[in-house]
Amino acid sequence: MRERPTPLLTFSDPPTRAITQEYTPTYDDDKTVRQWYHNVPLYGVIALALAPHPSLLFVLVQHYLVVLKAPLHFITHLLIIYTLTFMMFSSLIVLVARDPGPVTFEEPRDDHDAEEVGLTEALMSPDFLTPGRFCRICWTAKPDRTHHCSFCGRCVLKMDHHCPWLGNRCIGHRTYPAFLHFLLCITLFAIYVAVLCAHALYYAFNNPYTVDEFSPVHEIALVFAGVTFTIVIGSFFVYHLYLVSTNQTTIEHITPFLLLRYLPVLPNTGSNSHLSDPPLEHELSYRQRRLIKEAHGHIRVYDIGFRKNWTQVFGWKQPYGLITRIVCGGSSMGDGKSFPRGADIEERLARLAQELVQDK
Ligand SMILES: [Zn+2]
Ligand SMILES: [Zn+2]
Incomplete structure (x- = not known):
């Protein structure tokens, strides 16, 4: 096996776990x-x-x-x-x-x-x-x-x-x-x-x-x-x-500023040069914070429609799903790592990014 060179920078707690299927944190x-x-x-x-x-x-x-x-x-x-x-x-x-x-x-x-x-x-x-x-x-x-x-x-x-x-x-x-x-x-x-x-x-x-x-x-x-x-x-x-x-988790529902992570690259107007990409909560002005809180009420990134949202949680396509759902709730669809986003969500996020840089 290849010798690993001495790193220029070391962390106080070096990573010892492999990010593979072999290691599953429990x-x-x-x-x-x-x-x-x-x-x-x-x-x-x-x-x-x-x-x-x-x-x-x-x-x-x-x-x-x-x-x-x-x-x-x-x-x-x-x-x-x-x-x-x-x-x-x-x-x-x-x-x-x-x-x-x-x-x-x-x-x-x-x-x-x-x-x-x-x-x-x-x-x-x-x-x-x-x-x-x-x-x-x-x-x-x-x-x-x-x-x-x-x-x-x-x-x-x-x-x-x-x-x-x-x-x-x-x-x-x-x-x-x-x-x-x-x-x-x-x-x-x-x-x-x-x-x-x-x-x-x-x-x-x-x-x-x-x-x-x-x-x-x-x-x-x-x-x-x-x-x-x-x-x-x-x-x-x-x-x-x-x-x-509405396809939200409790964390997503009570944390409006999570929305900042989904924003596209902000349009450069010069006035937003102090903002990170994506912007961080403490960098926002009072008006910008209010804008994000208001937008959080109607922009739900993973909302793909009432029926599909329910299907995603209760996995209505699984074999013998009905029995497990009645006995213990069944299980959700997908691997839990990627989730489809709403049809027009990117467009709405781009509009929000535009409003954010205008609303200083
Ligand atoms: Zn962690
Ligand atoms: Zn916990």
Whole structure:
């Protein structure tokens, strides 16, 4: 193998990992980042998911078997409740067990040293020369929509957000459908429990001598918990429905200045000589910042239309996709590294760049 010449410049933490398929950064790589107490919120989520079941079973037995004497209704409600619970836990397992999106690259085709070729490819590719396209911490190229998570200590493909509640992990390209499935199951479960118990409570108020004294207490507590979870998790779920419909991640939605990375080369008017290419947030004037914030509301780089956006997230073309989607949310289409952009997006970005240099 060729001897490597002594470099003129060395980094304090020299790259030791090859950017190839052989190296896939995983959560277990960095034991210092993940501690046992990071899982405590996850245990809390599991406890919250299991907490209503004793009361719920008590209410079901008392209301449908003892009072109404309707075993068929009892079995139907039991089946619906435990199907939703099973679906909730299956997507939770996917969220905890599946890697949200490891950044890997193809094996180099020639017989050069893999590390050298991988790095050179990454560094010299015009795509990765622009700011935000190379991670100096992981020492890897960052594909489209990839972000470095400081909690996980690594890059995640199409990172949506870092979730401390689900095992202190990121929600990324490979786990986002399971995350939506999990939110949907909790919301449906909460609505179902609230309606079921409200109905039993209504019956108890109208027929006070036929029910025991404990059932209404359980029913009031379950209605309260059901309504609370419907409002809290349901509104979070609706927010994510909006994000899927407009093809945005949470990070993209809450960070308007990410738009600067997509701008074409600014037209040179002399007045913008202080701006980098692409411009950085702190270089912008107040008016320019406001312009970008306004543009962020309607320029969505990856929005390719409502139906295609949904297809991209839930992979409607995959074989046996329907079963996995029902059980645990399925998986997204594509490799998570490149995403199609909206039809007229380049034109709109060029117009924005023009406005940016005029609006000093
Ligand atoms: Zn990184
Ligand atoms: Zn993370």
